[in-house]
Amino acid sequence: MTAVENARPRPILQVNDLTVHFPAAGGKVVHAVDGVSFVVHEGRSLGIVGESGSGKSTTAQGVMRLVPATSGQVVLRDEDFLAMRGGRLREARRRIQMVFQDPFASLDPRRQAGELVAEPLRLLEGLSRRAAADRVAELLPTVGLPPEAAFLYPHQFSGGQRQRLCIARALATAPELIVCDEAVSALDVAIQAQILNLLRRLQQERGIAYIFISHDLGVVQHLCDEIAVMYLGQIIEQGPTASFFSAPRHPYSWSLISAAVPAGPLRERLKARYLVKGEPPSPIDPPAGCRFAGRCAFAVDRCRTETPLPRPVAPRHFVACHRAGEIEAPDFSSGEMARSA
Amino acid sequence: MIPILSVRDLTVSLKRASGTVPVLERLSFELDRGRTIALVGESGCGKSMTALAIMGLLPDGFALEKGSILLDGEDVTKVPPARLRALRGNAMSMIFQEPMTALNPVFTVGDQICEALRLHQGLGRQAAMERALAMLKAVQIPAAEQRLHAYPHALSGGMRQRVMIAMALACRPKLLIADEPTTALDVTVQAQVFDLLKELQEEMGTAIVLITHDLGAVADITDTVAVLYAGRCVEHGPTLEVMEAPRHPYTRGLMACSPHLRLGAAAAGVPEPLQEIPGLVPPLGQRPPSCAFAPRCARATDKCSAQDQPPLAAISPDHEVSCWHPEERAVA
Structure with a gap:
């Protein structure tokens, strides 16, 4: 439709040979992620599927630097994300954000929704309290919440509404990429459909790319352009969604x-x-x-x-x-x- | 033959200072030996509350207003507590959603399976352990002899849920209630657990009440389905018929919500936008006598909010729906 869609999408994030190992008792090593490589393109979605323990979430955490990578590269645009420090890192963090699985655990119960959504704006963009509050008032309607929701506490929201809040928080800094780690898995099917449609709409409106981690193949097929299947820390099959589901190998x-x-x-x-x-x-x-x-x-x-x-x-x-x-x-x-x- | 479970007019309410709030309203269904019924609906629709009412485990503040629950002809709502304790874990048992929180972390798996056997069947320690071992083997736990002495933390989620199943079925209950038994598990493990339940059911003739929010996932192991919305049954019928021709707009909405896997040649096309049911289940105390689904329903008219919700009415043999404007039978 638009020029952006016709043009060949450029890579936003390149993950090369990412390895995350953890020490285990007796000098052994947990090979959580072992040599994972993939590329995420502008405005596109990559789905990562696999059973629990396959390393999907650790991959996401390794990419986000929530766990240290043992080796490998994460290239954001043209820069080595894993090597960044200080102001450069803060600037880069604005551009990749994350939504977690459990909207009950990922929102501080003692802070109002507005403060929670404003936090990345204050920390990463240095906005004043007032300016951040204005931005929050604009953000909440884009995820289908009324602006007054800013003054409520997390326990006053349903599961689906909480996940909308988490999405608003991830959107606050206008990121290029959002990593969704089982973001709809904890929700009822009816609410899951609402959130999936919201994610898709945001992608179309804002050209956001997603890394979408899920164990649900139907959901991944619905939302993602590419799919990577992980087994025990490695990607065992990867390809365009249509090609994968027409002829998985x-x-x-x-x-x-x-x-x-x-x-x-x-x-x-x-x-x-x-x-x-x-x-x-x-x-x-x-x-x-x-x-x-x-x-x-x-x-x-x-x-x-x-x-x-x-x-x-x-x-x-x-x-x-x-x-x-x-x-x-x-x-x-x-x-x-x-x-x- | 009388049904194993017969729930009639079950009405449960929550007592609040401000008054009584209905939680379940006039719920009725029957279940024969060796059969499975699915209770389907979103969170807050009363699925788990139905299970707890049957087990006589309603939380404080919730009271059985009226109705009866006949387990093999015996009304469990009227029996004294001692009799209820004798039934629970013996003639009827339950598998909970979270195998981690439902197992006691300080007892071995074997001890926990033995508990019901020793209590209800009067088995000695040795005999109970032998039965527990046989149960672990029946639920296909590898190296069952060692696992008998393992603590829950040493087992994976799938294994724990198998232990829960072994515990629940140890006394060969007439009725098993499984509350979202696989939501915490991976899809491949889910499929294994369902196959296992089906197998054990065929062997023991246990009747199963399966609670789920995703009908598609359990369609092949259930015989009938009751769709609950805001504490009321809105559709009830044979699973295949309800799946293929859902007549209540809520049922149809639920089915259209989950993305269906398209494989082979069908995988090439662009996915259609997912249908969604806008809004939320109304909270307790905000449920009018008129259709509670009307505010979220595309087919709703003035009549839906002006008149009381219609009672379940047969739309074909065995298939009932409670709606002023049921969907037409889908053209296949």
């Missing part, structure tokens, strides 16, 4: 999808064939080779010894699996047809 992606398909014969068929049993192994000193090999129905000897590297399977679509292309992909057809017929 990694057996773990198939498992996630088969668990998320709506009820019906297709779901039964996919679950029987692709849903993996059990739970992921511990991220403490993970085994050599493909980390999914132990649960994978298609693993061969090579998978247990040699780590698969991401390789292209379609334009901008990468998969880290030795057997991609060898094993027959799931057949997604006929599911809905069979049901309505």
Whole structure:
């Protein structure tokens, strides 16, 4: 539609080989994030999916510098974000903001909504109390809250309204990128739809990019242009959303999808064939080779010894699996047809 | 055959200084042996309150106003407390939403499963432990012998929820209430837990009341569904029929809210904007006798707010809806 949409979107954030390790008891190491790389483009959304413990949230926290990166690079525009300090860092923090999962835990219960939303303005933009309050009064309606909401305390809001407040706080400094860590997971489906539509509208109006972390494939497909699937600290498949959902290539992606398909014969068929049993192994000193090999129905000897590297399977679509292309992909057809017929 | 659970005209209210506030209004449903009913609705619609009323666990201030809850013919609202204690955990049991807070952190998993067995079935320590072990195996916990002596903190969320299921089913209850049993779990683990519940149900014939806010996720394991809104049942019918042709605008709205996965060729297109239900569930005490959903409803007319909400009326055999302007049957 607009010139911005036609032009090739430029990268805002490039994450190269990000690694976050934590020390564990007995000199062991938790490999929370191991060599994750992705690019977020202007006004676009990248979805990161995976089970708990796959490293989605740690990736977000590593990018935001909420946990220290063990190694790797986070490039914001053309600058190394991880190396920034002082005023430069504060300036950069204005441009990337975050919305957390639990709107009950991420708002200070003893401060009024207006103060909470004004905080980034005061800290990062140095606005006076008065100027910040004026900006808050403009911000609240953009997230669907009345300006008077500024004088209420968090407990006076419902879960969905609290998440709107968190979004208003993230929007306050007019960021280029918002990292949403399971931002709709704690909400009822009806409220979730309201928040998703709000995020999408804000993106269209303001050209904000999102990193959207979720375990819900339906939500990610709905909101995101690109998707990255994480398993035990690594991205095992990554690509444009349409390409990924038309032809996912990694057996773990198939498992996630088969668990998320709506009820019906297709779901039964996919679950029987692709849903993996059990739970992921511990991220403490993970085994050599493909980390999914132990649960994978298609693993061969090579998978247990040699780590698969991401390789292209379609334009901008990468998969880290030795057997991609060898094993027959799931057949997604006929599911809905069979049901309505 | 009498149903395992028969809830009739269940009305629960909250006593406040300012007066009585209705919480659940004239809720009725029945559940046969080996069957599953889903109670669906947003937070604040009375799903969990229904569960607590059945279990006789209503919090302070909430009172059963009228109605009856027959468990295998016995009205649990009228039995003395001792009898209720004998039923709870034995003939009827419940799985809570948060496996972390529902398990006692200072007792081993085995002890917690044994508790119900020793109390209700009079088993000795040894015999109870053996049954507990068998239960852990039945819920497919790997290395069950060791896990029997593990504390809850040493288990993952999925494992804890399996332990909860083992505890709840240890005495082979007639009725199991599962309150959002998988919301705290990953999708793949969710699918495993539901499959497990279904399997155990087939083996034991337990009737299940499944509470959820996402009907799509549980459609394949439930037989009937009751959609609650603001403490009232607005639609009730066979799950497949309600899913395919929801007749109450609220039910239809709920279904349209969750993004449906599009796979294969269907994945290529641009997603349509998600439908949303504007606004919020009205809080307790602000629910008029007219349709409580009317302010959020696109189909509402003057009649909806002027007249009392219509009673549930059959719209086809087994399928009831409470609406002045029910949706037409969808053209497939």
